[in-house]
Amino acid sequence: xxxxxxxxxxxxxxxxxxxxxxxxxxxxxxxxxxxxxxxxxxxxxxxxxxxxxxxxxxxxxxxxxxxxxxxxxxxxxxxxxxxxxxxxxxxxxxxxxxxxxxxxxxxxxxxxxxxxxxxxxxxxxxxxxxxxxxxxxxxxxxxxxxxxxxxxxxxxxxxxxxxxxxxxxxxxxxxxxxxxxxxxxxxxxxxxxxxxxxxxxxxxxxxxxxxxxxxxxxxxxxxxxxxxxxxxxxxxxxxxxxxxxxxxxxxxxxxxxxxxxxxxxxxxxxxxxxxxxxxxxxxxxxxxxxxxxxxxxxxxxxxxxxxxxxxxxxxxxxxxxxxxxxxxxxxxxxxxxxxxxxxxxxxxxxxxxxxxxxxxxxxxxxxxxxxxxxxxxxxxxxxxxxxxxxxxxxxxxxxxxxxxxxxxxxx
Numbered sequence: 131x132x133x134x135x136x137x138x139x140x141x142x143x144x145x146x147x148x149x150x151x152x153x154x155x156x157x158x159x160x161x162x163x164x165x166x167x168x169x170x171x172x173x174x175x176x177x178x179x180x181x182x183x184x185x186x187x188x189x190x191x192x193x194x195x196x197x198x199x200x201x202x203x204x205x206x207x208x209x210x211x212x213x214x215x216x217x218x219x220x221x222x223x224x225x226x227x228x229x230x231x232x233x234x235x236x237x238x239x240x241x242x243x244x245x246x247x248x249x250x251x252x253x254x255x256x257x258x259x260x261x262x263x264x265x266x267x268x269x270x271x272x273x274x275x276x277x278x279x280x281x282x283x284x285x286x287x288x289x290x291x292x293x294x295x296x297x298x299x300x301x302x303x304x305x306x307x308x309x310x311x312x313x314x315x316x317x318x319x320x321x322x323x324x325x326x327x328x329x330x331x332x333x334x335x336x337x338x339x340x341x342x343x344x345x346x347x348x349x350x351x352x353x354x355x356x357x358x359x360x361x362x363x364x365x366x367x368x369x370x371x372x373x374x375x376x377x378x379x380x381x382x383x384x385x386x387x388x389x390x391x392x393x394x395x396x397x398x399x400x401x402x403x404x405x406x407x408x409x410x411x412x413x414x415x416x417x418x419x420x421x422x423x424x425x426x427x428x429x430x431x432x433x434x435x436x437x438x439x440x441x442x443x444x445x446x447x448x449x450x451x452x453x454x455x456x457x458x459x460x461x462x463x464x465x466x467x468x469x470x471x472x473x474x475x476x477x478x479x480x481x482x483x484x485x486x487x488x489x490x491x492x493x494x495x496x497x498x499x500x501x502x503x504x505x506x507x508x509x510x511x512x513x514x515x516x517x518x519x520x521x522x523x524x525x526x527x528x529x530x531x532x533x534x535x536x537x538x539x540x541x
Contacts, residue, residue, distance in 0.1 A: 134162070159338065170387065186200055239265045259281070335438035340375075362395075364398060368434040470511070
């Protein structure tokens with residue numbers, strides 16, 4: 131058996147032929163588990179060196195038996211940028227950015243979609259559905275189009291026009307839904323149950339296979355660091371799946387012997403949309419995370435008032451000795467601009483939150499300037515270009531004369 135499924139709550143086990151996306155026994159989240167002893171036989175440094183960079187490079191730790199069935203449009207294998215100029219400006223020496231903007235639809239959500247849509251097609255689903263702030267929906271819509279499946283996308287009410295255009299372009303059935311992120315997630319759950327659709331919402335609470343795709347991000351970071359582990363791995367947190375996935379991948383990697391220890395995990399949220407940060411700060415148990423009232427942030431990609439994968443995310447932070455931290459919107463915008471000006475990388479505010487968090491942690495004494503820090507830049511600024519005008523003046527209009535240019539230059 132390539133893998134098995136285990137309930138995260140009641141611990142019931144199921145074979146890989148189980149088509150339910152939640153535990154058939156208690157309705158809670160499922161997780162995949164792999165025969166690590168067998169994985170070790172082929173997932174070696176030597177074998178990996180011979181394979182091209184891709185999500186599917188790590189096939190032994192992915193829930194697909196037949197690689198010919200994979201639905202792919204070139205995801206994964208993104209660069210790990212050593213951000214030397216940015217690090218210097220922040221007072222750091224070893225800052226790396228995992229540039230997920232290089233994925234086909236511009237975000238790390240493509241890692242989730244390639245695996246989850248592959249499984250949906252393998253299980254015989256004809257329609258996939260997704261609740262989204264934009265990036266996850268774009269990924270699901272794109273991969274569904276490649277697979278020849280229908281996609282129903284339920285977008286949060288604050289979805290930007292740029293992201294909406296992408297959703298529509300892939301031919302999905304797109305609906306803007308009023309209410310909170312929790313309301314939209316619940317609608318997706320109910321619709322999938324009633325109509326027999328496959329729920330590929332970005333949280334692993336509703337689909338275990340998105341976690342397997344997203345975990346390859348952390349595995350790649352370690353491989354790109356020549357199997358050295360960063361001291362800190364900083365991840366934006368909306369629904370919590372990104373952080374949970376990275377932690378799963380790292381633990382599996384340690385079990386294979388490819389790494390010998392684990393980093394401290396940092397979960398970053400907008401300061402005014404921070405249910406995970408609140409729970410961490412006041413010492414709530416992971417299963418007692420509270421809905422965040424009046425949640426809002428410019429980082430729409432991580433605007434979740436109640437993270438479906440929050441419990442697992444908080445457990446991962448505690449287990450790793452890490453921290454959850456809230457970042458103000460103006461600091462995200464500051465970091466977004468600084469990253470672009472120092473490294474030539476244009477990322478969205480949710481991505482920039484990890485760099486703002488690194489600076490904040492340094493100033494607060496949590497991080498040492500010599501620590502090796504890997505910060506996930508989860509999505510491209512081209513997914514949300516409107517944000518840049520929130521802290522940048524509009525360009526000056528001049529006449530087509532040198533004198534007019536000079537006056538503007540030296541004003």
